[in-house]
Structure formats: structure tokens, C-alpha cells
Amino acid sequence: MEGIEMETPAGIKTEAWAPVRMGAQGAVVTNHPLSSMAGIRILAGGGNAVDAAVAIGFALGVAEPQGSGIAADGFMMIHMKEDRSISIANGTGTAPLAATPERFAGGIETSGILSVSVPGICDALLAAHARHGRLPLADCIQPAIELCLEGVPQTYFQYKLAESQHLLHSFPASAAIFAPDGVPLQPGQIRRNPDLAKTYKLIAEHGRDAFYKGPLADAIVAFSEQTGGILTKEDFANYRMGWQEPISTTYRGRSVYEAPPNSSGHVLLQELNLIEHFDMARLGLNSADAIHVMVEAKKLAFADREAFLGDPDFVNVPIEGLLAKDYAAERVRLIDIQRAAEKVMHGDPWEYQAGDPDGARPGAGLRETQSDTTHYCVIDRWGNAVDGLQSLSGHFGSQIVCPSTGMLLNNRMNYWHLDEGHANRLQPGKRVRHTMNPVMVFDGAVEEGGALNLCCGTPGADVQVQVNMQLISSIYDHGLTVAEAIHAPRWTHIQTGMTSQFPHTSVDGMIGESRLGDAVFGDLTGRGHPLKKVGGWAGGASAGAIQVSAFGSYLAASDPRRDGLALVL
Template sequence: MKQMLLAGALGLAAGCAQPAGDTQTQDDKEAAAMTDHALRGDNRGDRINGAPWATRSPVLGVQGMAATSVPLASQVAVDILKAGGSAADAAIAANAALGLMEPTGNGIGGDLFAIVWDPRTGRLHGLNASGRAPRGQTLAALKATLMERTGQDDDIPDWGSLSITVPGAVDGWFTLHGRFGRLPMAKVLAPAIAYARDGFPVNQLIGYYLGRSKGLFERLHGEGVIEEIDNYRATYLVDGNPPAEGQIFRNPDLASTLQAIADGGRGAFYDGPLTDVMDAYFQRIGGPLRKSDFAAQRANWIDPVSVSYRGYNVWELPPNGQGIAALQMLNILEGYDLAAMGHNSADYLHLMTEAKKLAFEDRARFYADPDFYDVPLARLLSKDYAAERRALIDMTRAATEVDHGDPQLLEGDTIYLTVADKDGMMVSLIQSNYRGMGSGLVPDGLGFMFQDRGAQFALEDGHPNVYAPGKRPFHTIIPAFITRDGQPLVSFGLMGGAMQPQGHAQIVSAIVDFGLNVQEAGDAARFHHTGSTSPTWVGRMTDGGTLELESGMRADVVADLERRGHRINITKGPFGGYQAIYRDPETGVYWGASEMRKDGMAIGY
């Protein structure tokens, strides 16, 4: 893998060595180069070496590395590392900064998952810091409220108080810090507090999403979906408008909230003065969460699960998240020679899409909170089961409808960041408010928005993911990791709802099958298949869905896919956002990457 990651994809580099005895002059060579490469006319420059679509080479470092979706947050992480903090400290600091700087994707009103490589024990540890449904609201009561408010009782709205579960992020910070932290939490949170108080310039992409959210929330409030909107306006608008690219944005309420957490610890948020504010807010707007729900919140350490893909172990977290869908896809794909097909060829994209359809049908039927349902992990991740599912794929025709696996199984918008430190600890962390910036609801004077993750519950009795008091909903956010021969290699993730498992499979294949380095793997054109059956069990796939492709795909490939029956949409999204750190097992050098679809940056030292 080292050679693949260092060299990049063979045959895809922009330059090649001249054979011995070449007598061409420099002018001859430049003229030949001009005729060898057609003019694109897209105003994009050319790289001297590396894959032509890559935006840059990987960032290198030895003492530490941080890769996040906002450059200032990456710098915060590196500053914490330089101050003697661990990778866990730096990840928490960066996450706190991102909650301020990228509120469209995350914040302390959301949930958190992480995978940590601990160099002391030589193993991976998983953290599930997702929150639970209100304990005082039954399924029958929820359905009655839905019928009264919306006139239907088979789907939870994506916004408003009924979609809110207890935020798990702060609990996750303190759980992670308690095991792997070095610096005091007050020092870890200090950079985010300072930026919230003093202000920071808004990035281009975040400014775009903030502008889009305003119209959405105003409309939803007008329709009665969001119970109140004054707190959103007071927190996220400046003189009635969302902050634009380059504008200085301050969030003094969030600064005060983070300071209270730094001073009072976890209890300030879950059983203290901040909790009292949140409890009073939900009572005021008629929401079901109460102080006792916050007091009962507990993150838990879990064992990551893995499959072997061509000799590399790919790790994800088990349900209630969707990470094992990526592992199911990889198990199916392992039976084919993807390298011979060619990266982003018609055969490759067809196969990837069909494997995704099969994995996502199982995702819709079997992924749920393990405290309430015995998820058949061993069977779902077995090579035998993958072979059975693989046999359903027709390489000449796109499937319009697929079913979940054998009946025996029935018995039985987000940020990603990664940080590595000088001691070899690597943290793969993902955190989210879920769809559309979150629920639209901001508790009085606290400076953050609650997540809307509860919208992912099913409402059908007997479904593994059906709503229940105190239950964790199905989750889309998933961190990932690759190891080989017991050594850490790549800490990575790719945010973006249902894009995440199919994105993880594409990244792993790009690195393992095609030898792309961590930056090239993230910058390469992607696919996203939409239309599979939902984990809420609303809307079964009957038409094959839609295969969304980026414009970097070839026209002949698109035509071939259409002949096989795929409905194609060339679009700019949603293809997620990726960060990664590769650790050279021989030299210990870190190779960091942050892709071009976000405004992020990898920083090493």
C-alpha cells in the first residue's frame, strides 16, 4: 500500500520519464506536449505531476496532522497538538471550532461518533455518542401528535421539535477526553470560545449554505413545522441577513455556552444550568424532551467491526449507524477484478451501483439501535452472504427492484475530521446536526441549533428501527479506518447522508484497487445512487432509483450506463466531503488530504 499511496495511479500522472537516448530539444518536447493534450477550455491549470484531476499533492508531516473542512479549525487542531495535546484533544478542539464556523453541518446540538487508534494498546476503539428519543413520549403519543399537527402519522417531519433527540456531542467530547485527553478541557475549548466571542470570516461554501437555510427555515416556520424562529434569527442572522463569504461572524451566546461547559464540565450541559434552559425551552414550544432525558444521556465505547478487502482491514462502527453498508459493499465487490475494469469505467460504476442497491436494502431492514434489536452482524458481514448477494447482480442490466437478504436475518449535512499526533494516536471523528443545518430550533440564548436526527425513526410497528422511548435512531454519520497486519494506515471519512457508505467504498477501492494517493482518492469524480428504500421504511425502491454522476465522467461511459438501464443525472451534488490521514508504517510520516468539494485543509508539521 505504501508504494500505491506514494506513487499514485500508474498511467494517470501528467508526466513520464523520457527513454534513454532521447535527442529531442526542449522546444520539440513542449510542442509535442501541446499536440498530445487537447485543450479543455475550462480555465483550469495543469499540474506538473500526479493525477491531472487532483487539486494538489498530499500534505506531509511527522509530528502531527489535522484535516478538517474549515482551514481555521485545522489550525486550531495543530495549535493544540503543538501545545502538548493528544490527537483526541485536538479533535475535540477542532470539532468545537467547526460547530461555530460550519453550523450548517454540526454543533453541540448534534451527535458524534469516533474511531481512535491507540498506539499504547495497538488497537482501535469505537465511540457511539448518539442521543436518544424522549423517554416520556410513546409511539402512540408521537403518532397522535403527528396526526394532530400534520394530518398523517407515518413519517416524522425533518424539522421541528418532534425530530429532536438528545444531543450527544458534548457527552462524546468528555468521554473521548476522559480516556485519551491530556490537556484540561478549558484549554481545549479556549480557541472556539475566542473565535465565537471575537469573530471569524465566513468561508465561501458555508456562506452559501447559510444563505440557503434562511429561506428554508422561514418557509417551514410559516407552514407551522418549526415552532418558533426568533432564536434562529437572533443567532445566525446579521441585520436580518445570513453572513456572507468573508464577513466577520460572531456568536457570543455560543461563546458563553462553551465557557459554561469548560468551567462546569459535562454536567453543565446534561444536568445543570444549560439543561434548565433547554428544558424550559421545550416546555415553552411544546416539545417532548425534558431535563431527565438529558440527565440519562450516556455515550458508550464499542468495538469497531471490519471486513478484509484484498488483504486490508476496513473498519466501521456497528449500528445504529450505517457504516456496515460500506463493508457489505466491499465484500460484494471483492469478487470482481475492479482494477481490470478501470477506474470510473462503465463496468466499475455499474457494479458499484448494484452492490450499493443490495447493501442499502439490508440497511433499510436490519440496521437499528442494538439495545432494542439484535442486529445480525455476523451474517451480514460474512463472505458467504456476500457471495449470495453478488449472484443477484446482472452486469448487463440495472436492477429496478431488490429485496433485503434471507429471512433468517429477520430472526436473528455533517462534518468529518481526522487528527494524528506525534505518538501515533489517530482519531477519525464525525459529527452532525443532520438534515438542513438541524431542526431549525435554537434554545434561548445558547447559540446552537438542535439536531433533527429523530426524523430517521421508522413508525411501522415491528420494524427494527421503529420509534421507542429512550431509543437511538438509525444514524447516517460514520467514521472509518484502514489497517493492515495490525498497523494503522488510513483514518478517513466522507460526510454526506446516504453518500457516506457508497463514498467509503469508492475511497477504499480508489486506494487499494487503483493505487491513488489519499488526495487523489478524494478529488476523483464520484457517483451517488439515490432512490433506495429508506431506513424509515417509507418508499420502497421499485424503479431502480437514479445514478448521479459528477461532470468529470466520460460521455461514452454515461451512454453505456444508460444502455444498461440506469437513469443518469449529471449534477454537482450530493457527493459529500472527505478528509484523510495516511500513516507510512515504515517512516511514520503522515500524509494528509482534504478534498476540493469543501473549503477545508490538511495541515501537518
């Protein structure tokens, strides 16, 4: 009707698949409805955000086994409002002590026992609970135990991912769960895991020692020895999660926090430092100009990651230089607004680094993955928040379940490099370079009383920092709701030689969802982007986000590209 502005379906400024969900007492977003329900159950029962995160972390191993499990890795970003604090629980595992470049000279396997690194997320979940939890640990794990025993229906998404996973359906302990009648589970068929329920009960009763020093470590090591693996009791006994301080930058006057190395969180912060030099609002939402700028910024940040990122206990990572605004001002001059860069080299962030104690400047130069992860975020009635990621690495990890435990083991070894001098070169006891990056945005520095505005994240290996950049730009440059930002048409870019999965080979490639429109595709292709059009919702990743409104209410949204669900109180 003339003179009346009609709202778009489920959106305010642009289309959204579903409306943003609003609550006043708490919010949970995960990549599976039943893990979201586990988290909201804990919040409703008086637990805080950390209690809910523990419930979610254990429930995801049952509900979403293609991406998560307690024999996996992960990061938890924890904000405690009253303390004005943010801390990172780094639950990324280490390479076994017997893992050397020489041992894997023939290549790193992507499945089976030799692809398994020491699991870390169980320790991080338990350490976070010990430091910040309100409810008993057993109460937090109970929802996951019930899911193990009562069962979880196989989703269509899980069915499609499982089709090509041969070991998942042929290795006896795995097949007992994922192909119990000799046939892979069909969509809607109930998946039960009573052995995992026993494992969870052991952890609920005996804590981390059950996993790292007791019967669970014994079971994994014995299984490894029987099947030609290299994991030892010493690997488990030596393992400790790490508490870290976050890294941060500012974007449009807001403080953006990320996990430090060995996370790739600095890549997102570098991307934001670069695109901040452009008037993204004027360029337009999902315009060819805006997408081009973001892709070129992504290329520059990834080149630096390839050169410099590794375990900071083993290599010097020039994080101060990488995040310096002056460094971004130098690097942004390499972005040609009319033409895609064909080859991008790393910069010299050491010039912007206050100190270089050893004089060592690692940066070996530059040399489509199948990776899966899961993301969740939660905020409680007190304003505390957790933004977490957990990952088995590839789809269903190693595809092998440790007998009698119900645990799918990770295949994180496939993220190592073997090149001499590479910052991420395999070494015994070293933590691998990770793509997982939890994100929180505040309206000012948290230690100065800045208020939480946004938690967001996504699974998706090397596309994580790309999608997070798109979300933040959509929200803060274009004023979208979290639902509109998550449901917007998406693009992702793969860079030559920079994918995370061994052997790290790839060719430049870019995909865009068809909803971007033919004009945008034509423009970007004309600038030199190797762009491929995919289905309207086939852009990859599966974002989740919670935003705190100016009125203190919680606005939550999940991604229709997978099985996620946003719930509120």
C-alpha cells in the first residue's frame, strides 16, 4: 500500500529465516536443539552461564557427535560481569610425546588411531566449573547422561555427513553406535550410547582424574597400544588446560575480544582493523564493493597467520604487532578496491612489536578441507556469559570410538605442518594451530566497566573468522539484528596453500550463496575473484549469536544451515 512501509519476513531491515528470540533471564544458542535444552534447563534451575556451558559441552558429545565430544579440543571465553573479567579456558590438546616430524614423514593420517592427539576439552570444562560454577558438577552433567540413555534421533544433516565415513560404520565400537544393525542410522532413527553414559558418570563422580589419570586414560592408552597408536599414560598425566588472557582490538568504537594464540582469533581482529579503514555502511550491505574489501582483508590476515601463528610456548608470535592499528594502516594500502590480489605475502609485524627478546622472527613464508566443530553461547540472568567452541577436527573426528567408553576420538593431528621452520611444525607436547575463535564484543574495555553487547561464533574451520567478520560488519556497520546477520547471504574464500588440514594444499576459490544476486556475482568475477555460485543456504558454517539490547534483554539467533536452536528465558 502506498505510504506504508512493509516489514520484511521475520526481519526488520532485511529478510531473516526466523525472528530473533528475546529473553530477559537468560539465553542459549547451540548447534543442536537438545544441547540447547540442556543449557536452558541448567539456567532455569539456578545455574550460571558456566554451569550451563558445562551441560552443553557434555550434551553436544551425545547430540552432535560429528563435531564434538569430550575426547576433543576447544576454547571457552568466560565473562564474569561482577568481576569485570574475561578469561580463556584453553582446552586444546597436545601432540603425543612420540609424535615427531620424522615419525610422520610419510604423511599425517586423517582418520584412525594415528590421527588422535591428547584430548583437552574435558579438562577445560571441568576447570571452568571448578573456578566459576554454582551447581554441583553432577547436576551439570546429568542432562547429557539422560541423552545417552534415552537416545537422540539422527538428523538429516548428520546422516548426510556420516554417509562417507567408512570407519564410523565398520569399526566395531563405532558401528555399535552409528550402525547398530549393520546399516548406518537413518534420519529419525534413535542413536543411543550407554557406554558414554558410564563415562560421564565416572567424570561426574571423580572429576578430571578419571579422564587423565584413571580408568578413561587407561582405556584410551590400552586401545592405542592395541591398534598401533602412540598415545601413552604420560601424555595424559602431563596434560593441563591453560588459563589465558584474551586479545582485543576496537571496531567502530567497540572492544572486540578474542582467544589468543594458539587460536586463530587474531585473524578476525586483523580483518576488522583492515576493513575499519573503509566506510562499510556507505559501501552497502552485501554489495560487491563490501564483499571485495572483506575478502582482500581476509587474504592479508591469513597470510600473516600462515607465517607467524603457532603454539606460543614454542614459537614467538608477534601478536602485539599483528594487532597494531599502525600495522593495519600499512597493510591496508595493499588492497586495490578494483582488483582482487592474485598473490598475497605476509607482512612484517615485528616492526610494530615492542620487544623481540630472542631476536627470532619465525615466518617461513607461504606454502577444501573437511572440518567440523561446534559453537555455543550462553548468557545468564546475572549477565555472565560463555562463548565456546569444541571440535573433533574432521567430521566425526578419527571415526573410531574407544571401546567400553563410548567416546569418539579426535583426529586433530591432521592440522600439523611438517615443513622445516614452519611456526606450526609438529613437535612432541606442542599445541597445534587452531581455527576455533570465540568472540565477545563490549561497548568499551571490560576492565573499565564496558558492557557486554554480543557473543558470536561459528564452526567451519578456516571459514570461522570470515563468517565472524561478516556478522560483526552486518551488525555494527549496517544495524542488522543477530537473526538478520546470521541468515544473510554468505560468502567464503579459500586461499592457496593455507587450509588447515594436512597436507594444506588448495587452490584459490570462493563461493557465494545464490541469494547475493547475479549483479554481485558478475561484479566480483570481473574483479578477478574465482567465484562459484552455490545454493541459497549452502555457504557453509553455522553461526550462533546473542546480543544484549540497550534495555538489558537478550536477543538470540541460530543458523538454519544446520540443526541449531536459540532458546531464551
